[in-house]
Amino acid sequence: MDLRIEDFRDWAPLRIYEQSGSFFVDWVFLGKKRFTEPFFEDTLHILMRKPFNLAFRHQTPIEFLGEIFNESPGLQPKGFIFHISRCGSTLVSQMFASLEKNIVISEATVIDKVIRAAVSDERKKVWLRWVVNALAQKRFEREENFFVKFDSWSVLDLHLIESAYPKIPWIFLYRDPVEVIVSNLRQPGAQMIPGTIEKIFPELNLFEILQFSTEERFARTIAAFAESGLANKESNLGKFINYDQLPEIFSSEICAHFNVHFDEDEAAAIGRTARSNAKSPGETFVPDGKEKRKEASEKVLSLAEDLVLPLYEKLENYRLLVQ
Amino acid sequence: MDEEFEKFRQIVFRDLELQNTLQSISEHDVFVSRVIELGNEFGLKFGESEVLQAMNDGRRVFIERWI
Numbered sequence: 001m002d003l004r005i006e007d008f009r010d011w012a013p014l015r016i017y018e019q020s021g022s023f024f025v026d027w028v029f030l031g032k033k034r035f036t037e038p039f040f041e042d043t044l045h046i047l048m049r050k051p052f053n054l055a056f057r058h059q060t061p062i063e064f065l066g067e068i069f070n071e072s073p074g075l076q077p078k079g080f081i082f083h084i085s086r087c088g089s090t091l092v093s094q095m096f097a098s099l100e101k102n103i104v105i106s107e108a109t110v111i112d113k114v115i116r117a118a119v120s121d122e123r124k125k126v127w128l129r130w131v132v133n134a135l136a137q138k139r140f141e142r143e144e145n146f147f148v149k150f151d152s153w154s155v156l157d158l159h160l161i162e163s164a165y166p167k168i169p170w171i172f173l174y175r176d177p178v179e180v181i182v183s184n185l186r187q188p189g190a191q192m193i194p195g196t197i198e199k200i201f202p203e204l205n206l207f208e209i210l211q212f213s214t215e216e217r218f219a220r221t222i223a224a225f226a227e228s229g230l231a232n233k234e235s236n237l238g239k240f241i242n243y244d245q246l247p248e249i250f251s252s253e254i255c256a257h258f259n260v261h262f263d264e265d266e267a268a269a270i271g272r273t274a275r276s277n278a279k280s281p282g283e284t285f286v287p288d289g290k291e292k293r294k295e296a297s298e299k300v301l302s303l304a305e306d307l308v309l310p311l312y313e314k315l316e317n318y319r320l321l322v323q
Numbered sequence: 324m325d326e327e328f329e330k331f332r333q334i335v336f337r338d339l340e341l342q343n344t345l346q347s348i349s350e351h352d353v354f355v356s357r358v359i360e361l362g363n364e365f366g367l368k369f370g371e372s373e374v375l376q377a378m379n380d381g382r383r384v385f386i387e388r389w390i
Contacts, residue, residue, distance in 0.1 A: 007336055015388035026384055031346045044385070051354035052346040054381030055374055056335055109388055 003064055005071050011058055013065070013134050014044065016113045023117070023127075025065060025110075027058035030139070036097050038090050038279050040108035065130035074136030075103065075146035079258035080161065080170035084225040085152035085191060086183035087175035088243040091278040091285075093149040095250055098273040099266055100142045105135045106149040115157050116197075125164035145260055152189065153197040155228045162235060169257050172229040174315050175243035177308035181218050181300050182292040192218055200224050219303040226311035233318050240319040244289075247274035328369040328377065331362045351378070 014028040028047050037043045047053050083089035090106065097104040105111070114127040136146045154161065155172065162170070174180075184192055191197055195206040200221050212220065232238055239257045241249070250270065255261060262270065277283040296304070335341050341361070348354040355374045362369055 004337075010339065010342070015384065017387070026388075029342055029346055031343055048381070048385050050346055050349060051351050051378060052342070052348065054378040054385075055354075055358070056332060056342070056345070056377070057381060057384070058336060 003060055003067075005068055008058065008068065008134075009137070010139060013110045013131055014057065016062065016110050016117075016131070018117075023062035025060050025062055027060070028053055029056065034100070034140070035104060035106070037106075038094055038281070039106050062127065062130070065127070065134050068137075069130045069133045072133075072137065074133045075138055075143065077132065077136065077148055077165065077168045078145045078260050079147050079254075080165070080168055081147065081149040081173065082155040082158055082170055082229065083149075083152055083173040084155070084175065084180060084222050084229070085189050086180045087173045088241075088246045088278075089149055089152075089173045091246055091274065092171075092173065092250065092254060093147065094278045094281065095247065095270045095273050096145070096147050098269050099262065100140065101266075102145045102147065103136065103138075103143055104147045104149065105132075107151045108135065108148075110135075111148070112151050112154065115154055115161070116199075121160055124160060128161065128164045147258070151191070152225055153191045153200060155225050156197075156199045158228060158232050162232070162237060167237075169237045169239070169259070170235075171239045171241050171254055171257060172232070172315075173241050173243065174226060174229065174312065176289065176293070177219070177222055177226075177304040177312050178296045178301060179243075179289050179292040180222050181215065181304055181308075182296050184218050184222075185215070185300070188218075191221055213299070215297070215299050215303050216307075219300075219307045223307045223311055226308060226315060230311060230314055230318070240315055240322075242316065242319060247271075250274070325369050325373040327362070327367040328373040331358070331365060331367045331369065332377075334365055 008027065010030050011027040012030050014026045016023060016025050028044065029052065030047065033043065033047060035043050037046065081089050081092055093104050093106045096102045097106075110131050111128070114124060114131050117124060117127065119127075132148060150161070158170070191200065194209045194217065201209050201224075209217065229240070233240070239253065241254065245253070251262070251267065273281075275285060277285045335345065345354065345357065348357060355371055358374050359370065
């Protein structure tokens, strides 16, 4: 049966996969669901609880995303969010997602799949624009802004993403390295699973990676992200944001950098979101930086100081210099 | 996949109203019965096992999206 773009209006890419040398997309029916959960995956989980979404999913060649890109341009991204993990990026994305006029795609597996696909950089850039466009389709009248928060490790491909989107502003969020390491020790993110993200330790095989203690591996991972952010500091599209500045500078710095403006009522709604725990909406946010630093072992303190702090200081110096 | 059930899937993919109706059902057994019933209305014969198989495939695909 011929594929018709109009039949995909309320559908989103669920997964991208390779089969016999070709790439395909599975689609999930969104119905009236907006992407309001802290992560794209959370929204998918809600959708996949519905029997309809289990039994009925479109399957298309990846090239169909290209047809949609050509025939049905979605909203242009207003801004991209990069980060070192556990540093307020979900707070920022949730603040945007609190308004119905904003579509926020947060750490989507389908985007990551394209960025890390075993294809040429040129192919990746084309596919990235295709899949982002499919997620940026305007489904509700009020939607007018579109934002993407990437996975923490995507900062390692920031240059590639920027060259696919040479006009889209981005922010890079970072935080006191001790707090980030402790947060990851409490509950490790996917980036901390040894060997999952090849680009973190490009020179090492899995056996060599496993020679590091957990604390050292985490510190080196965060250092790799911070270094990659720093390597892009000359870009006139980028802006560095420290976790400690949040949420106060949301409007004055982040929205201004993304060239989006919200009225008084909208700002109030965003403010309410800022007061709740971004990863567990409904719970009040309690600052825990002090507690995390107290929890840090000597080993964590020393690794953070040796491996990450010099980069953190460079990020801080640069941020303060251009502020 | 069963030919008749596949035909029904293609009908659903072209009909937003059917998609919304079926997506609104959260109980699995009610969903399966409704799909079979709707299939019958289109003259398509398939049973519970075809629908359950499709749901199992969906579960597998969802898990495999990380691979």
